[in-house]
Amino acid sequence: MKVSPEAMEAAHLIDRLERLARAGEQAGGLNPAQWEALRYLSRANRFSRTPAALAEYFNSTRGTVSRTLASLEEKGYVTRSASRRDGRSIELSLTGAGEQAVKHDPLIAIAKHIDAATGGSLVDVLQRLRQTLRRAIAYNGGRAFGACYTCRHFRAHMRPRSATPHHCGLLDEPLSETDSRAICVEQEPATA
Amino acid sequence: MKVSPEAMEAAHLIDRLERLARAGEQAGGLNPAQWEALRYLSRANRFSRTPAALAEYFNSTRGTVSRTLASLEEKGYVTRSASRRDGRSIELSLTGAGEQAVKHDPLIAIAKHIDAATGGSLVDVLQRLRQTLRRAIAYNGGRAFGACYTCRHFRAHMRPRSATPHHCGLLDEPLSETDSRAICVEQEPATA
DNA sequence: CTTCATGATTGCTACTCGAAATCAAATCTT
DNA sequence: AAGATTTGATTTCGAGTAGCAATCATGAAG
Known part of the structure; x- marks a missing residue:
């Protein structure tokens, strides 16, 4: 199966864009994994704010996620509380500081560049990105979230x-x- | 300065796409940084295949790059040789195995999904991604390469x-x- | 020819990830 | 209801990595 040069270039561009985003993520003393966790928690409903869901979301292991969360809790961005619905489960929430931190998400910088570079008409680009992600996730056997x-x-x-x-x-x-x-x-x- | 929800979603999508790509990068015993180095070396001209250029390309430090290259050399994907033009400088080249490895770049999987999801007409998407990357790089004070x-x-x-x-x-x-x-x-x- | 800038590497430390082990709670089987 | 299995979370451990700072060599500039 062949790949078009255009798609390959797009993949490269995405890769580089992401790398730049990561460079910005040093700020605030958070590493990329921690930023992603914060981002996820700010957008997930209460049934989905658990370590297991987190691990599945960015296919990592629960152990790793557990440590990431420990860091975030230590920094005062996240709290853990026992779930009422399942005695084994932990419910995660952002603290005020956590909500605040999300507002300074380095991804926003990238979004601004996207805005500036495209001048608004993003619908078709979005459409394609979504499609691509859906396929990629399906291919990797993951869930859509x-x-x-x-x-x-x-x-x-x-x-x-x-x-x-x-x-x-x-x-x-x-x-x-x-x-x-x-x-x-x-x-x-x-x-x- | 505000950011459009569309741009924010696009940034999120790119972020997740990248994370999926990374998951695939475990293959071949190479980590993301090593893949990126390999990718770069396969596309850079001979003046640009030096540790310093590499470090600048994905804004990292020379020390880190030096170690990444040591790994790649150990695995037989890269060779280092003294530059004739500058006695301090090292010229990097891919070995046969290195060339071969690039052919199995996990990014190709993403490119395939892009192809499959968009059915060909990518010019405008590319245009925007390029623009975005250019701006992001400029903003971060980097060079275009x-x-x-x-x-x-x-x-x-x-x-x-x-x-x-x-x-x-x-x-x-x-x-x-x-x-x-x-x-x-x-x-x-x-x-x- | 001395001084400074540049290129590369290596110690060192801190951190991060993933695998495996452990423990608890829930669910399934019979 | 009792035992077995699954699922959720955490901890420990080891390998690997990144970034900083120091070092050494070469080149460039005054």
Whole structure:
């Protein structure tokens, strides 16, 4: 199977872009893995903020993730608390400092460059990147980690007027509006 | 300064894509840094295949690069030889095994996914990625490392019919056709 | 010819990752 | 219900890496 030179160049460019991003990640005393964990935690719903989910998300091992989290906790960005739903499980949350740190995510610098370089019309680029990522993940046997509301277990508007109007059919849990937009380990595309 | 959600998503996608690529890079017993070095060496012209250039290319330190190269040499992918032009300098080359290894670059897998996901029309995506990278590099105070023939020191067709028809005005060195397409540390865009 | 800049390497230290072992809780089997 | 298996999290350990600083050699500049 052959690869087009264009695709190869794109892969190279992505690679280099990422390397630059990493260079910026030294800031704040956090390393790349720690930044990624922080990023993930800020965007994942409460069912997905566990060490195991984290490990699966950026296919690493639980041991490694555990140490990364220990660092983040030590730095005061993350707290761990026992899960009520599963006695073995740990729920992770960002502290105030953690939320604050995410606002200074070095990835934002890259995003700014993207904005500046493209002048707005990004829809098609995004479309392709998403497609590519989806394929790459599928190929590697990973899970998509999509947004909650796109999941086949998502039941919208079960409790109108409530603070948690939606519902997860898999976990049987009420969901707030914010929850429904977060990414979730359990997510399975509605169009199975 | 604000960032568009689209750009932010694109940055995220790139980040995740890269992480997947890294997962594949475990293969062959090479780590990401070593793959990048191999990649660079396979695409750089002979003036640019030095430890210093490498360090600048993926902004690292010379010490680190020196160690990476030691690993690669030990594994039989790279050889070092003294430069004739500068007694302090080392010229790096890929061995046969090195050339072979580059053919199995895990980045190729990503490129395939890009191909599969986009069905060919990549010009505009490429355009934007290039722009973005250029800006990001400039912002970080780095150098472009562009292709030789796009350089303002490039003198085309000085020796017609020769094996090295072109010429570098900066280093005052003859250049083959292949040289002219390689990336170069010294490259400065013609449109200064 | 002395001084300074540049290229490469090597100690050294700190850190990071991944594999395997361990322990606890949940789930499955029968 | 009891035992076996799976799953979640952590710890320990070893290999490898990165970055800093020091060192040494060569080249360039005054």
